[in-house]
Amino acid sequence: MAEKPYSRQARNALDEIIVNRIQVLFPPSISDEWKKHASGYAIRWRAMMTSRGLAKNVKDKKSILLRKTIRMALPDVSDTQALLKDVHLLEAAVAYACGILSSDNRSGRLAGVVSEHFDALKRVQWVSPHFDPDGCCHWLKSRLVDIDYCCVGQSSSRSLPKQSDGHGKQSLPRGSSDLAAACD
Numbered sequence: 001m002a003e004k005p006y007s008r009q010a011r012n013a014l015d016e017i018i019v020n021r022i023q024v025l026f027p028p029s030i031s032d033e034w035k036k037h038a039s040g041y042a043i044r045w046r047a048m049m050t051s052r053g054l055a056k057n058v059k060d061k062k063s064i065l066l067r068k069t070i071r072m073a074l075p076d077v078s079d080t081q082a083l084l085k086d087v088h089l090l091e092a093a094v095a096y097a098c099g100i101l102s103s104d105n106r107s108g109r110l111a112g113v114v115s116e117h118f119d120a121l122k123r124v125q126w127v128s129p130h131f132d133p134d135g136c137c138h139w140l141k142s143r144l145v146d147i148d149y150c151c152v153g154q155s156s157s158r159s160l161p162k163q164s165d166g167h168g169k170q171s172l173p174r175g176s177s178d179l180a181a182a183c184d
Contacts, residue, residue: 006103006130007039013101013129014045016140017054024049025096027060029088060088061095066118073117074110083110090121099125101136 049055074080086107108126115121
C-alpha cells in the first residue's frame with residue numbers, strides 16, 4: 001500500500017523538529033488535542049521528544065481579549081466557531097512568543113483576519129507541512145526564524161493553504177495566512 005503524501009509530509013515536519021532539537025510546548029489544551037487526534041507515529045514522536053527533554057509542559061494562557069476580538073472581527077458565526085476551536089494554539093503562540101505548525105487552513109486564514117484587530121498575532125508565524133513541505137522543513141531548519149520553541153497542533157482537518165512566501169511560512173497580518181499550527 002502506497003504511503004499518503006499528507007501523512008509523509010506531517011512525519012517529515014515532526015522529524016525535522018527532532019533533528020533540529022526544537023523544543024515543543026504542550027499546554028494542557030494542546031496535550032488534550034493530541035490525545036484526541038494523534039496518530040501512532042505522532043504518539044511515538046512525542047515520547048521521543050519527551051525522552052530527549054524537548055517536550056515542555058507549560059500552563060495554558062487563556063486570553064479573554066483575544067477571544068472577544070475573534071468574536072468582533074469575524075461576523076460569520078461558523079468562522080467564529082472554527083477559530084475558537086483552535087484558539088488555544090493562538091493563545092499559546094502569543095503567550096510564549098512562538099510559531100505554529102498545523103494543517104488547519106481555515107483557522108490560519110481566519111487568524112490572519114483577526115490579526116488586523118489584535119496586534120500580538122501579527123508576530124505569529126503559522127506554517128503548514130502540506131502546502132510547501134520543503135519550505136516548512138527550511139523554516140524548521142532555520143530554527144523557526146530565531147524561535148527556540150514550538151507547539152504542534154493536531155487537527156482532523158484536511159484543508160490546504162493557498163499562499164506561502166516560498167519558504168513555507170507566513171506571518172498572520174494582512175489576512176493572508178492560510179497556514180496552521182506551531183508555537184514557541
